[in-house]
Amino acid sequence: MRPQELYAEIGALHEEIGKRVERLAFLRLDVDLWDPDGLRVDSGSPWSAEETRTSLEADLRRTEEALSTARAGLESAWSALGRLSAD
Numbered sequence: 001m002r003p004q005e006l007y008a009e010i011g012a013l014h015e016e017i018g019k020r021v022e023r024l025a026f027l028r029l030d031v032d033l034w035d036p037d038g039l040r041v042d043s044g045s046p047w048s049a050e051e052t053r054t055s056l057e058a059d060l061r062r063t064e065e066a067l068s069t070a071r072a073g074l075e076s077a078w079s080a081l082g083r084l085s086a087d
Contacts, residue, residue, distance in 0.1 A: 003084040010078045017071045024064040031057045 001009075031053060039049035047055070 002086045003081055004086070007078070007081050010074060010081055014071060014074050014078055017067055017074065021064055021067045021071060024060055024067065028057055028060040028064060031060065 034053060036050045036053060039053060041047060041049050041052050045052070
């Protein structure tokens with residue numbers, strides 16, 4: 001694959017990851033709006049419903065941040081790749 005072909009591929013991947021980051025943000029906001037009093041956990045769980053919801057929200061936030069960081073790295077690579085070409 002030549003640099004100019006890879007450039008389009010990296011650009012599409014950058015865009016796709018951006019959409020996933022945005023989707024994770026919306027999912028996390030949804031979780032934040034859940035009424036803790038309306039949630040239940042399995043009877044055998046040592047965690048409360050609020051602890052579980054808080055953990056879920058934190059996991060989604062960490063994933064969102066990791067993907068954002070990956071997207072920034074990909075953007076740098078995309079920029080560098082834009083300076084290359086091959087016959």
